[in-house]
Amino acid sequence: MRFSTLLRKELRECLPWLLLAAIVFLAVGGFVLHLEPYDENYNYRYSRISPCDILSCYDLTYYPILQVTGPWLLLSSIGLGLVLGVRHFWIPHFTRTWPFLLHRSANRQTILAAKLTAASIAFIISLGTLWFGFYWYACRPEVFAVPQTLRVFIEGWIFIMLGFVVYLGTALSALSTANWYTTKIFGLLLATVIIVTTLSQWTLAGIFTAIAVGVAVLLSQIFDTFLRREF
Amino acid sequence: MTEIVLETKGLTKYYGSTLAVDHMDLQIPRGCICGFVGRNGAGKTTAIKLMLGLLNPTAGSSKLLGCDSSALTPAIRQRIGYVTEGHRLFRWMSIGGLEKFQRAFFPKQWDDKFFADMIEYFNLPKKQKIKHLSNGQRAQVSLALALAPNPELLIMDDPTLGLDAAIRRQFLEGMIELIMRQGRTVLFSSHILGDVERVSDRIVVIDKGVLRANCSLEQFQKAIKKVILSFADSVPDEVNIDGLLHCKRSEKQLELTLIGTDDEKISEWAKSAGAENYQIVKMNLEDQFIEFTAPANHKRLFQWEER
Numbered sequence: 165m166r167f168s169t170l171l172r173k174e175l176r177e178c179l180p181w182l183l184l185a186a187i188v189f190l191a192v193g194g195f196v197l198h199l200e201p202y203d204e205n206y207n208y209r210y211s212r213i214s215p216c217d218i219l220s221c222y223d224l225t226y227y228p229i230l231q232v233t234g235p236w237l238l239l240s241s242i243g244l245g246l247v248l249g250v251r252h253f254w255i256p257h258f259t260r261t262w263p264f265l266l267h268r269s270a271n272r273q274t275i276l277a278a279k280l281t282a283a284s285i286a287f288i289i290s291l292g293t294l295w296f297g298f299y300w301y302a303c304r305p306e307v308f309a310v311p312q313t314l315r316v317f318i319e320g321w322i323f324i325m326l327g328f329v330v331y332l333g334t335a336l337s338a339l340s341t342a343n344w345y346t347t348k349i350f351g352l353l354l355a356t357v358i359i360v361t362t363l364s365q366w367t368l369a370g371i372f373t374a375i376a377v378g379v380a381v382l383l384s385q386i387f388d389t390f391l392r393r394e395f
Numbered sequence: 396m397t398e399i400v401l402e403t404k405g406l407t408k409y410y411g412s413t414l415a416v417d418h419m420d421l422q423i424p425r426g427c428i429c430g431f432v433g434r435n436g437a438g439k440t441t442a443i444k445l446m447l448g449l450l451n452p453t454a455g456s457s458k459l460l461g462c463d464s465s466a467l468t469p470a471i472r473q474r475i476g477y478v479t480e481g482h483r484l485f486r487w488m489s490i491g492g493l494e495k496f497q498r499a500f501f502p503k504q505w506d507d508k509f510f511a512d513m514i515e516y517f518n519l520p521k522k523q524k525i526k527h528l529s530n531g532q533r534a535q536v537s538l539a540l541a542l543a544p545n546p547e548l549l550i551m552d553d554p555t556l557g558l559d560a561a562i563r564r565q566f567l568e569g570m571i572e573l574i575m576r577q578g579r580t581v582l583f584s585s586h587i588l589g590d591v592e593r594v595s596d597r598i599v600v601i602d603k604g605v606l607r608a609n610c611s612l613e614q615f616q617k618a619i620k621k622v623i624l625s626f627a628d629s630v631p632d633e634v635n636i637d638g639l640l641h642c643k644r645s646e647k648q649l650e651l652t653l654i655g656t657d658d659e660k661i662s663e664w665a666k667s668a669g670a671e672n673y674q675i676v677k678m679n680l681e682d683q684f685i686e687f688t689a690p691a692n693h694k695r696l697f698q699w700e701e702r
Contacts, residue, residue, distance in 0.1 A: 166469075169499035177487070260483045263449055268500040269473035394450045 166270045167278055174282030177251055185244040186290035193233040193298060230302045230316045237320055241291055241327025248286060249334020252279045257338060262395035276390045280383075283331050287324055295320040318368055325375050332382035339389045397424040400548050400580045401446065405455030408441050408604075415441040417604040418455065423582060423597070430591030430612070431584040433601035434688055439584040440480055442601060443552050447477060460548060473501060476546030478554045478583075482537040484525045490514065490536055491521035494543075501544035510543035513569060531562035538569050551583035555590055563587070567594055588681040602688045612680075619683040622661055624649040624670040636664045640686055652686040 256262045265275060299320070302312045333353060401423035408416040416438045423429050433439045444450040446457045448464040457464040462471045484493060498505045514521060517535040525533060534554060541549060551570075555563045567590060570581065582599075585591055591598060591612075598615045600608040608615060619640070624630075630649045634642050638656035642649065649670075653661070658675065665673040678686070 165499055165502065169496060173485070173496060259486065260479075260481065261485060263444070263447075263477070263479045264483055264485075266449060267447055267472060267475070267477045267479075268497075269469040270500060271469055392451070395444075 166268075167274055170270065170275060170278035171282055174252065174279050175285060178248055178282050178286040181244060181247045181251060182286040182290040185240045185247075186294055188243075189233075189236060189240040189291060189294055192236045193294070196232050196236065197230075197298065197302065230298060230312050230320070233298060234316075234319060234323065237291065237295060238323040238326065241287070241323050242330050243327075244287065244290065245327035245330030245332075246334055248283050249331045249338065252283065252331075253335045253338035266395055272391050273387070276387060279335075280386075284328065287328055287331075291324050291327070292321070295324065315368065322368075322371055322375065325379070329375060329378050329382065332379065332386060336382060336386050336389065339386065339393055341393070399423065400425045400460055401458070401582060403442075403446065403455065403457040406442070406445055406452055406457050407454040408438075408445055408450060409453045414604050416445060416452075416601075419601070419604075419606045421599060421606055421609055423580060423599075425580050426578055427580060427597045428595045429580070429582045429597040429599055430595035431582055431599045431601070432586070432588065432591055432684060433584070435586070437601045437688075438604040439601055440552055441604075443550060443582075443584060447475070447550065473504070473544070474547045476541035476544065476549040478537050478541045478549070478551035480552040481556070482530070482533040482554075484533060484537060484540075486526035487524065489522050489524050490519055490528075493525065493536065493540065494521070497540050497543070504544045506543050506545055509545070510539055513539040513542065516569075517565065531558045534558055534562065534566055535569070538566060542569065547579060549579065549581045549583075551581070553584050553586065555585060555587055563590065570594060588679075588684050592680045600684065600687060607687065616680060616683065618655050619678060619687055620653050620656065620661075621676040621678050621682075621686070622651045622653060622665075622673055623676060624651065624665055624668070624673040626669065627671050631668050634668075636660070641689065654687070 256265065266272065295317075299312060299317045399422050401421070403419050403421045406416055406419040406421075407414075419442060431439055431443070441450065445452050446459060446464055448467045451465065459467060460471055460474055462468065467475075485496075488496065494510055498507075513535075517532070517539070519528075519532060519535060523532075525536065528536065538551075538554065541551070549570075554570075555566055558566060570583070571594060595612050598608060598610065598612050599606065600615075610618075626647050626649065628647075630644050630647065634649065634651065636651065636653065636656060637660060638653045639651060640654050641652040644650075649668075661673065661675065
């Protein structure tokens, strides 16, 4: 009852931002998907390839269409993570509502869990559902000549998870009382940057492991800081 | 034996090298209305936040309803109402939404009728969003939210700050509603001594983080006196009367502010000092507080012009 009340409140605070992220990704991603099938260089030749044709190396460099929307998904995800982190953890500082939120018949773990759950739901509802929708649309045989791979679909979820990592990083930066350059988040941010830059060279399993470790470290730090922090 | 609902032992808080609360030993018995007064920056808000476990003490401890402040359980918090400084509420919520939100945390105690009555009394529409309310209206909502769960202990941090006289009166009347309920304890910090005088039966004075007084309002008012002594020739050089807080001299008059000095001693000292006559001037609580917390060598504004 108390958790669900807190969750509803946190979700309501997320709502405008999750809608914005969804609209941006739907509009841009949808636009890209809509235009791409008419790109002669992409689809036209593929539709005329017969089993007897000799394919050049150039022809083989074509990628699944869904990959074109990837950067937009990553941008939307990081943007959403940043905004939700600010909304959930920085704004209560500015508006000084932490004492009002914390003094109630719910412990701090419950209050924090509600915020994190709301953020997870926001990511899944806005970007996750859309990504699934795009994948489903792109997989239909009559739409695109080049088949969509499961790898591309999983890569999308990695981008969504990176947005959640940014959310956790923003949360920790709001809760930490140390100087920015002495915080553990500084090191973690560096690590995140390194992860992002090496994403393309990693195997999916490697990327997942790195993100899972990052999320686990950030979560344990956030819980520890939140439970001991002064408001 | 009177039950103690709020207790601090050597409660100390440093912000870096700044001492905000200095070894505060405080006990508040059940059923009293306690005015917690101090000048700006005296440490009232810090002390309240320490008591509620929102800040961690540097040293010492505090207990609310028998539970250590650093480990207040949801069940104990349920019994404590808290009105935050500046009435900071969720701005995007409506009054009705905030009521629903708050009610969920007090499922058995929440008094719907009481909340509705208070909102009606304050003439506030439930659909109104918090962000569209004035400071005074937010204070009213804040009070209604804190009182509706019928808390055993109500702690308010400067609840009447920035409110006009009419709203302040309404607010205090709302507070009296709670006071009418037996066994309820209220601790409220305030700058406005008139408010404290009107509703409190106990006063706690904090000055530069140090607890200076914790007694009944009546005791405090009886203890601080101003005495004006007139002399035929000149005033004595040395004033060595017990309980002297401040001494102001003019050519033939001596104005003393005393604490805890009984009338008999004043009379004896006046005779021994050679005063022609003396009179004890009645002080209001505000004057008493100012004299009580003023530093010994305090100067008046523009005193330099009088040279």
